[in-house]
Amino acid sequence: MAGKRGDLSVGSSLALTLGSAALWGLAHLWVGRRVAGAFLMGTYVILVTAIVVTLLKTRSALLSLAVQPSWLWTFALGALLFAAATVAVIIRSYQLVRPESSTGLTRYFSALAVGLLCAAVIAPMAYAARLAFVSQHVVTSVFAANTAPIPVDPWKGRERLNILLIGADAAPSRPGVRTDSMTVASVDTRTGDTVLFSLPRNLEHVPMPAGPPREHFPYGFGGEPPYTPGLLNEVFQYAEDYPSMVPGVPKGQRGPFLLKRTISDITGLDITNYAMVDMSGFAEIIDAMGGVKLTVKDPIVYGRQNEGLIREGTRKLSGEEALWFGRARTYSDDYVRMGRQKCLMNAVAKQADPVTVLRSFEKLADATMHAVSTDIPQGLLPNLIDLSEKVKQSKIKSFQFVPPLINTADPDYRLIKHKVSAILARPASSPATAGSAKGAHRNPGQEAVTLDVACK
Template sequence: MAGKQGRPSTGLSLALTLGSAVLWGLAHLWVGRRVTGAILMGIYVTLVAAIAAVLLGATPDLLSLAVQPAWLWIFALSAILFAAAAVAVIIRSYQLVQPESLSRPARYLSALAVGMVCTLVIVPMAYAARLAYVSQHVVTSVFAAETSPIPVDTWRGRHRVNLLLVGADAAANRVGVRTDSMTVASIDTGTGNTVLFGLPRNLENVPLPKGPARDRFPYGFEGESTYTPGLLNEIFQYAEDHPEMVPGIAKGHRGPTLLKQTISGITGLDVTNYVMVDMFGFAEIIDAMGGVKVSVKDPIVYGRQNEGLIRAGTRRLSGEEALWFGRARTYSDDYVRMGRQKCLMNAVAKQADPVTVLRSFEKLADATMHAVSTDIPQTLLPNLIDLAGKVKDAKIVSYQFVPPLINTGDPDYDLIKRKVAAVLEKTASASSSPAKSARSTRSARKSVRASLTNLDSACD
């Protein structure tokens, strides 16, 4: 038996200590403490097997836990406790197998070696706990707290969920926020197939929802001065500045509430939640990712004084370049810019892989907290994570309400509603059975086919 062979040499004792960090109980078995060694080894093997099973076989469930604050706290505490237990095992293992007599230099070197082994265990666990803490801070800072439970049928029987994606353009030389990019993402909750409906920022005479807003502007939003000529992108800030437009709604929520209601009326869709990204904060997110690769079809002049140029070709853009890729209108117009914005959104979504996120996690988290606002409740995040998994592997198409289809100075809002309905009918029939597809009206297909754009092919 190892316990009757005397103490091992210094090299062997350190090897056994290192081995005990990799497989708990190894040193205990060597010195003959079989029961303790077997228990430690069983605990360690069980933990490793459970973690491996979760990582390899339950990725969607793991992602859903990663957006729940309570589970993030549990994960952080578990990482700390595991590190503490591992350090205790390592130190005790060395005590059991250390040579009986060592010179002072040898003792110092051995202690240093054991300390390094402990550090190798502590550092990754501390980093994992830190990631969990930062994630918890992001979730609680960005997403709304919601005490009411999510029903078993998360989407309440709805076949589609409609989210408003807003790009906000605030600047030092401008009062308030302009929502210059507005897109409704209509997602099939069963398949993940998604249609992005792009609305121009300069739609005029926008019909407002019934109530105080429509009472003030019965013939459509008109603004109140030359600084607010009455465009769709002004409604958000106008509501924030005029509480009577959305009575009972707190400051900071008036703009999103009225904008969601207005766009619901324009499209005929039930827009339930919004996500707004400040464009300058968006540049910080892209820098934290290490840039974003996009296909630039034509050279883009950017900067307020036209001081920069993004050359044509497939390029990795910095945050500032990506910001201007999505904002620039020199030698182009709002509608070309809308197309670039969707390509940019698509590229960021595709390139934000787990390795990229982990590599710059804290920078991304900090940029996200400064750049993103939303009314999506924390309790809905696990279900959205599940839906996002479907969207990633599904078809994403874009439909733009731009000239000549829509005259932004005198929009046909009934036409917009009809087109939205026709697009959703076409996309639904395309993913259903051939028999059902054959029953869809040919006129609806023809009217939307030319305007539907597959983002992956359009942005290459």
């Protein structure tokens, strides 16, 4: 061993040390420590092979583990242990192959090089552990704690999963939460086929669920006249302000609880969970992504004081610009805005690729914790990840109950429920017969409407 060490130059010893970082045991074998070298090399090969095979073969399973706090802690600990083991191998390898004759500046230079190599190994592993800790914090902060055991197959005997998706506008100048975007995502748990049912924010005389809400509003929701007009987007905040509407439900949960029940009655769907995005927080998410690319069909007035325009054409919008793209109603109406909001959500979903997410992960995580609230339990997340894989491979249809099919001032709620039932009863392979807004004007009584909004 001493002879071989003496034959090595400083450059060769550092090269062997670097090689030992990439393949444990290389330096040990060089100096004749065959048993230790073979053990280290075999261990390293097994670990790396297992990691690569797992990444290639079980991607969906990994995604499921990535939303489970216990597994996130395990991953973080594993990354740190792997880094510590590699650093130990590097240091020991250099000790074995370091030239005995090295002194003075040469020794200090070699030690510095080894230290930098150790830092290069530790940095990515520490960052991976950091991402795991941040992910764990997001999961526990955004998603609800499990209140009951989650079955192994939560979809057994459950044909559809219905989740209420809410876009909320809670500007400082207007206290309270207005749910200006309300969409029910109805997912076939077997195939992943999904239908999005959107309800206008300005539906009037909304029938209320049985119990205190219906007793207080027997002829439909009336709001607080003369201060509010009594629209669907007021139900959420009304429940928060008047606890007697939903006795026994804690503050912060009253709004979504009543809104879920109300929209369940309107659509005839059993809505089990909700997910709400605050629009201002949504702008932070887009900024964290580095903007979102959209095709703007017509100029859109920008800002509360009409400061400028979002001009037509394909461009990358900042978070604030995207917020106004989805919020503005100047020279348009609620229904055009609903269509733009869907374009915006679709663009964000498509452009939030893994590279973008990883590059801005901590900013996105922070924005998500401020922008998103939901009652989806943490224990259901792995099953939702599996279901989302089916959704990506399936058909997604979108239906909006807007004029002329539905008169928002005097809605036919029985017609809405009938249309929802009829749409879901269609075979998945049958073509959608809903037309564009223009087609709907030609035949207003036939279908729910999909707005014709050009954006990408």
